[in-house]
Amino acid sequence: MTQQITIGLLMYPGAQLSAVYGLIDLFLSTNRIAMEHTPRTVEPLLVSRWQINPNSKRVEVIDGNGPRQLTVVIIPPNLESRGTDEPDAVLLDWLKAQHEGGAVVCSICTAAFVLARTGLLNGRPATTHWALKDVLATQFPEVYVQTDQMVIEDGDIITAGGVTAWIDLGLKLIDRFLGPSVMLAVAQFFLIDPNGREQRFYSKFAPQFYHGDEAILRVQHWLQTHYSEAIAIADMTAVASLGERTFLRRFKKATGMKPIEYLQALRVGKAREMLEFSQTSFSEIAWKVGYEDQGAFRKVFVRLVGLQPGEYRRRFSVRAMAG
Template sequence: MGAARDPVEIGLVVYPGVQEAAVLGLTDLFQLANRLASERSPDALRLRVTHWQWQEASQTVIPTFDSEPGPGYGPAMVILPPTLGDPIPREAAAPYADWLRARHAAGATLGSVCAGAFVLAETGLLSGRVATTHWAYRDALAIRFPDILLDADKLVIDDGDIITAGGYMAWTDLGLKLVDRVLGPTVMIETARFMLVDPPGREQRFYSPFAPRLNHGDEAILKVQHWLQARGARDVTLATMAEHAALEERTF
């Protein structure tokens, strides 16, 4: 039996107006994936699910639920679930922006579902990127954030460090995509089969986008990775990347 590995933490943001069924559904999905993974191997990597909410008293975002209580918090992935009502106003979303930017800078993957994109967009991290949201919110998102390259025809857009999902029920697609990324395709397929939902994407794995590792702790390299993700699939030289990292070419 191998040494126990620390679970991968996935944080769900409980912002004002969030659809609680999606928060609870994602929590159940990840815990189901844990069970299926452990049935295949007792030493399987686990997912730790936490819920996060803005607290006025402390003026910060704090954890309000933990599926595996233990020392320290640091979501490797953060999800902004959908809402049943109108998109969150900018002033209500603003308190979450700094926390989300800090998590992203630390290497976390950020994801949004449906109108959760409005909270994610407040960070500025969607600027110049292709993203999606629910078709009913397409125009509102485009007006509020005109610098986003919006493609509301896509159900899920995986940009590596940022994933946006469009449909109201697309939390299952996003959740399964993260299960695939952390626990592997076999556990993802078993989870989808148990839930009687289609696997995300419905395309060949060879056409899936590459998802680089972002939690390595090297700030200079992470800065360049985020810059490359924002640029998209465009040629770039080693010298340019080294300059962006503030390193010499031979050091980079």
């Protein structure tokens, strides 16, 4: 007889119900599939929901009989949150107590902000939605924010990135507790790609313009219309009317990127648009965004996006979406 795995889903104001009930459906179906696919006796995953009882001011189970100490705690996202909400201290204390008792604590998307407020992410790698990377990194500088990945499994802490990353997290937990064969069978039943996704497949380059440095903003606006030209640092410093060392320092401070990194990201963003909305060949796209060497641009594209241009077009072009 294997150990009973108990999974608690934490309900709190604004919690995304589609993630909560989607995970419940996923785990309940997993129990049935596990019984069918494993010859040994399998303890079913025991799933429960938890929330603060307004009368007792304690976090308590709200459906069924949940154990006081859980194997896994999952914090669902809040689609209305931008990381500024202050969770109830009772909730944060309960999360820390569950972790201290041996629970694997998991967050999805914006729930990384809730988890970060417990201090459990300090010194740890973590992910959240790619659009909130800078917000999380600024609010919690002791967290190593890495939003390229959809799921970061760091032993007793697991963070998942996108709004629908509850699917990836669910498969990760099934793999951990019931094994890869059950996980693959569940993925097949739900028509989910079990090979994993990365957020960088989906995240678009969104440069920061609200930094207050007029000279750097002038360069950014210039780059938006001149990105396809042969551009050197000297061209940018001329637009900014700054010396090179001052320009490099201020550009990195304002945008979070080096000028060449920024230009590469801008060009890759333009290339992604062309791959999505046209049938233009990649060699022509490379030329249109300012690269004479198609091979060099391909390497940059794969490094930033994580997919070959052809694969990106197959996944994300308008035709692919329509098909």
